Amino acid sequence: MILLNPKSYAWTTLDEASRQLMLNTIWFFETKGKARLKHDDRERVWYTDFLDFVREQQAFARLMTPSGYGAPDSRWDTWRNCAFNEILGFYGLHYWYTWQVSMLGLGPIWMSDNEAVKQRTARLLQDGGIFAFGLSEKAHGADIYASDMTLTPQPGGGYLANGRKYYIGNANQAAIVSTFGKIASADPSTAMYPPEAPAMAQSPLRAGPSQPAPYVFFAVDSQHPNFELIQNVINVQSYVAEYALHDYPVGEDDILSRGAEAWDDALNTVNVCKYNLGWASIGICTHAFYEAINHAANRRLYGMAVTDFSHVRQMFVDAYARLTAMKLFAMRASDYMRSASDDDRRYLLYNPMVKMKVTSQGERVIDLLWDVIAAKGFEKSTYFEMATRDIRALPKLEGTVHVNIALIVKFMANYFFFPAAYPPVPPRTDASDDAYLFHQAPARGLGKVRFHDYSLAYASVDLPNVRLFRQQIDVFKRLLATATPNEAQQKDIDFLLAVGELFALVVYGQLILEAAPVHGVEDDFIDQIFDFLVRDFSAHALNLYSKPSATPDQMALCLEMIQRPVVDAARYSRVWEIVHVLNGLYEMNP
Ligand SMILES: Cc1cc2nc3c(=O)[nH]c(=O)nc-3n(C[C@H](O)[C@H](O)[C@H](O)COP(=O)(O)OP(=O)(O)OC[C@H]3O[C@@H](n4cnc5c(N)ncnc54)[C@H](O)[C@@H]3O)c2cc1C
Numbered sequence: 001m002i003l004l005n006p007k008s009y010a011w012t013t014l015d016e017a018s019r020q021l022m023l024n025t026i027w028f029f030e031t032k033g034k035a036r037l038k039h040d041d042r043e044r045v046w047y048t049d050f051l052d053f054v055r056e057q058q059a060f061a062r063l064m065t066p067s068g069y070g071a072p073d074s075r076w077d078t079w080r081n082c083a084f085n086e087i088l089g090f091y092g093l094h095y096w097y098t099w100q101v102s103m104l105g106l107g108p109i110w111m112s113d114n115e116a117v118k119q120r121t122a123r124l125l126q127d128g129g130i131f132a133f134g135l136s137e138k139a140h141g142a143d144i145y146a147s148d149m150t151l152t153p154q155p156g157g158g159y160l161a162n163g164r165k166y167y168i169g170n171a172n173q174a175a176i177v178s179t180f181g182k183i184a185s186a187d188p189s190t191a192m193y194p195p196e197a198p199a200m201a202q203s204p205l206r207a208g209p210s211q212p213a214p215y216v217f218f219a220v221d222s223q224h225p226n227f228e229l230i231q232n233v234i235n236v237q238s239y240v241a242e243y244a245l246h247d248y249p250v251g252e253d254d255i256l257s258r259g260a261e262a263w264d265d266a267l268n269t270v271n272v273c274k275y276n277l278g279w280a281s282i283g284i285c286t287h288a289f290y291e292a293i294n295h296a297a298n299r300r301l302y303g304m305a306v307t308d309f310s311h312v313r314q315m316f317v318d319a320y321a322r323l324t325a326m327k328l329f330a331m332r333a334s335d336y337m338r339s340a341s342d343d344d345r346r347y348l349l350y351n352p353m354v355k356m357k358v359t360s361q362g363e364r365v366i367d368l369l370w371d372v373i374a375a376k377g378f379e380k381s382t383y384f385e386m387a388t389r390d391i392r393a394l395p396k397l398e399g400t401v402h403v404n405i406a407l408i409v410k411f412m413a414n415y416f417f418f419p420a421a422y423p424p425v426p427p428r429t430d431a432s433d434d435a436y437l438f439h440q441a442p443a444r445g446l447g448k449v450r451f452h453d454y455s456l457a458y459a460s461v462d463l464p465n466v467r468l469f470r471q472q473i474d475v476f477k478r479l480l481a482t483a484t485p486n487e488a489q490q491k492d493i494d495f496l497l498a499v500g501e502l503f504a505l506v507v508y509g510q511l512i513l514e515a516a517p518v519h520g521v522e523d524d525f526i527d528q529i530f531d532f533l534v535r536d537f538s539a540h541a542l543n544l545y546s547k548p549s550a551t552p553d554q555m556a557l558c559l560e561m562i563q564r565p566v567v568d569a570a571r572y573s574r575v576w577e578i579v580h581v582l583n584g585l586y587e588m589n590p
Contacts, residue, residue: 001578002327002519003286004086005586006030011083013429017073018080021057022087028053029091034383034588037092041386044237046172050095055128059084060099064106067433069122075433076110078275078338082330085276089283093390094237096280098130100273101169105131107269108178108217110438112256117219121176129175134220135266138166138242142403144266149181151216151250159183161218161248164230171241172229174222178256179245180266183214215262219254220245260442267443271351274398275337278330278354281362281394285323285369288387290586292316292369295376297583307583312372313576319368320579321528324521325512326358326365332515338428342441345449346422349411349507356404357504359394366391383588405500406493410446412503416477420450427518454506457513463523464566465530466513472537473506475560483553498544502561505537528575531565538562 006026011019029037032049040047054060058071063081065074088096109121109131121131140146149163163181171177220227226248234240257265293316296306306312333350340347366387370377377384395401458470489495509530516526541561544550550558 001582002324002521003289003582004090004283005290006087006090007586014080014083015431018077018083018431021059021062022083024057025053025059025084025087029087029095030589033590034381035590037383037588038381038386041092041094041237042380044235046239047095047098047237051098051128051130058126060102060128060130061122061125064103065122065125066110066435066438069118070125074122075431076435076437077431078334078434078437079429080431081276082279082334085279086283086286089280090287091283092237092386093280093284093393096276096283097169097238100276100280101133102131102174103276104133104269104273105170105174105176105178107133107273107438108180108256108262108265109176109219111265111268111440112217114219114253114256116253117176117256124175127175130170130173132168132170132174132177132222132241133269134165134168134171134177134179134243136167137164142399144180145213147181147215149179149245150184151181151218152184158252159250161220161245161250164242164244166242167233168241168243169238171222171243172232172239177220177222177227177243178217179220180215180217180262183216183258213263214259215266216258217256217262217265218250219256220248220250224248264440264443268437268440270398271348271440271443272337272437274355274404275330275333275351277394277398278326278333278358278362281359281391282323282327282330284387284391285319285326285362285365287588288366288369288384288391289319289323290582291382291384292319292373292377293579293582294584294587295373297580306372307580315368315372316579317528317572317575318532319365320582321525321532321575322361322365322368324525325508325529325532326361328512328515328519328521329508330354330358331519332511335425335428337437338432338434339425340436340440344422345441346451348446348449349408349415349451350511352399352404352407353504353507353511355398356395356401356408357508360401362391362394402493402497405497405504407446408504408507409496409500411449411451412480412499414447414449415451415454415503415507416480418450419453422452454510457510460513461516461523461526463527463530464568465527465534466509468534468563468566469509469530469537472534472541472561472563473509475557476502476506476541479554479557479561483551483557485554486551489549492549495544495547495549498540498547501540502537502544505533505540509533524571524574525578527566527568527571534563534565538564 011022061070062074063084066076088099109117135144137147149165151159151161153159226246228244228246230242230244232239233242296312299306333354336350337347370388376382377388379385458466485495485499512529541558545555545558
């Protein structure tokens, strides 16, 4: 079983000190207990106890300081961070969120050339500091070109910052808020930027050339008197702030980056951190799964267990297959992120996929489980009740699903039609520092990124539903080649999103197949995963068929894509037996 069970998981791929950190984190939550966890969630208690634990264990300092700046065992090790991510999601999204927005805030700092701020940051992390990422503004949403936060140069040197930010996690206490804005007057050192937007290049919403924009990232102290903490915008344990800077003094030594670099650092930070959202979903679904199966398998209706209903079994099998797939995909995507270089930027496709596909699948898993446990999922004593709320957040944060699909379709032509040779990327569980993440290439040129041949993964197994899925892919590829979306369709985001969903499934299946043998996933399970992938592909094909602008040729090919998965009752029962065994395996301490 590849699912996390805090009471028996071994983390054998981690070094002893890191393994101990994971066990101590579990110990922290299990000692706190479920009743207290739920109380603090309900009463929106700021998590001082957790942050004290983080400081005592030097958790954020060890996990989020790149080699060379902090203690000897500090390194930015994505594999190790996956384990921590999953545990935090497992116990509560708010604990995960304070770690996540700290990571976002640290991105522009570790990417910066400002050595003094980097050294200070390493010390602040050791002091137990948390961090924040001040990008979003109330009026502008995803349109970060429009940022209003402004630095006005002062006659004696330095700047005064004025403006507001909205939805900024941790900004109530952050040691440094990495804040994004613009310098008011023209600055010859700033470039015309951005040369290419992340998701807008094909958008009808923003046509024409970019405007010159003197973007800047600067370090802000949330406790400074000119920093006004206006409100917590949301109604939960986390603090998601609206803040304003009023003539906030910014020296040259507070500047993290400017111009093209500041823009790239914003996008490259999000490129890395959006990956974590998938792990939060995996953690949430795993805990919810245990609660659901414990309840359903032990509840008797009409003289039988709820898990004896055929539809309940189907929902559990589907939920388990989807959750296993989520984890396999996220683990494999980590390998590519850790092996990235200027010559291998495949992670730029796989990371948004973790963000949008894994988190959307998380919603499916919770929906399935909730349909089984019904009223129980509302009870205040359950973890599940939090899961039903929190799982919804992840597809929406750090770019919505739409924004991320609009991003990945840029890779589609190269992915299908221009494969390139790469040396194999091995499983990356080594204890090394992922230094490239802070030296990524500029955020442009996405259409030039090349991928290895996806069909190699699909040819590596011979299973009925994988074969069927390959046939669906072949028809989709035929649609792209022979009934290519016309110019109007390529400008229609609604149409593009429908195409993007089909593309995403091909990539999803590929990395799942690459990961399955590494993690010892049996053929029965792989085939069960492809059972739902065949169904999902059919559903998205029907969606594309139904688009108002779909042409007769496209519609005919969409109908060809719609397939029924191969039924195998024996395989299904074997998978159900494995799922059923999860009953009673884990229950959080009261
Ligand atoms: C709890 C919470 C915590 C957050 N934490 C932070 C934080 O710490 N720091 C920070 O900077 N921000 C933070 N955010 C902001 C978050 O990243 C944004 O909410 C998110 O990027 C989406 O923006 P929006 O909700 O304003 O949607 P909008 O930008 O208003 O989008 C509206 C609609 O348009 C669609 N859309 C927009 N652009 C495109 C496009 N290019 N292509 C296709 N569709 C598009 C969207 O999918 C959406 O359906 C947080 C938000 C929340 C709710």
